[in-house]
Amino acid sequence: MAEKVLMKGNEAIAEAAILAGCRHYFGYLITPQTEIAAYMAKKMPKIGGCFLQAESEVAAINMVYGVASTGKRVMTSSSSPGISLKSEGLSYLAGSDLPALVVNVQRGGPGLGGIQPSQSDYFQATKGGGHGDFKMIVLAPSSVQEMASLTVKGFDLADKYRMTSMILADGTMGQMMEPVSLEEAAVADYDKSWAVTGTKCEREHNIINSLSLVPEELEQLNFKRYEKYKTIEENEVMYEEYMMEDADICVSAFGIAARVAKNAIAMARAEGIKVGMIRPITLWPFPVKAFKAAAEKVNSFISVELSMGQMIEDIRASVEYNKPVTLCNRAGGMIPSPEQVLEVIREANKGGNK
């Protein structure tokens, strides 16, 4: 293991991206993710990479499209309103089957909203994030170490499946410092024979395009893409189970909410309440099977979110509406306290055994 250093979550993402072989970053500054761009601005020129502060988010995501077309690892980052601006580009990336990494360090919304942490872009991230039928692989780090490791993972999955990976973090994850150990990532040899790299008159032209005017053909492209999504749903789900062995109540939370929930679970366990947690690490593909299995054992679920309740819909669907799912939330840049979560756990516990 490399020596542990203290780093902000945003900086850990930037350094991990570089270690994963990313040499192209395009972005536009916005709180609370600006440290990613700042880090790239400092580091990229020194290692022969490209940092470019675009004139807008729209420009940045289209620069990502350009580099992605050449098969090189490329990323952009922003925060909530900036991701909305990028959504057209996200759809084009999907329509052209291009690998890229996009980071969203969420802030309170809607609209310009505020700058404090939020998780209210869950729907936007997990249900597509632009027009048309498509998915992004959505990774939700819950520590600075995961900000780094999931960045590496995100690049790998993007290359493996030729699609966009999104890191869905929040202001707290971006701004907090924790010890992190960073190592050069081994980059697997992915097939990039589709990339536009110049034919040297030795092969057919590769064409990167999302326009397809024949509906029969466009339908087939959609069918094929959804076959790929099915494979991902089978193979790439990641989640953490915490104290679930004997649990009567299952808390679910990701990112900063999971950190708060762990405190609450420790407090509830001290009172003798049997409570555990499923922490989705991939928000898409969602750990449907894990929740379905948990529904066989627990009496009820609690979804802790920094939103008006978005992930809760996926939990309810996963447990097929067979068990009650309660929302414990704050919104607009506020964060639930462990005491608030504990109170909801206590209430759930009053429901008694099934």
Next chain:
Amino acid sequence: MATTQILIAGFGGQGVLFAGKFLAYKGLIADKQVSWLPSYGPEMRGGTANCSVIISDTPVGSPIVGTPDVLVAMNLPSLKKYENDVAKGGIIIVDSALINEKVERDDVTTYYVPATKMANDEGFSTLANMILMGKLMKVCEEIGFDGTEAAINKVVPPKKANLIEVNLKALKTGYDFE
């Protein structure tokens, strides 16, 4: 199985975040689990700034410090805002050169250190923050003085290595203050 939750609060520019980073590095060097979370946004530009630091023997859950074991208050608004949040039996360290009021609670231990005046007198006027950290290391046994030099070496950027010595001096000044 100790967990120490520390909140440092003051004006932007007083070195609140730097002081917190020093403590976090100190914890890291002592092989503890640590987290550091700053306030960010408009309040940093001339308003109040604060920073949550957690140093623990077990993995840190939420990095947000709602009930600090130790509050370091570097201005009056911060003391007023957070005084009642401090855990029963906790510690409040006050820069008494900038805060004329006394802590009203009697279920916490309060230390008054005229850090800003001491820093001015000693000729390192920007290091009141580190004088207060010195005092914190003295009165909070979970933190202690060990590893101070290594932590300062980590937290002072290489380009400013000439400031390592004066930081250590400020820490010692605070540590020795009775």
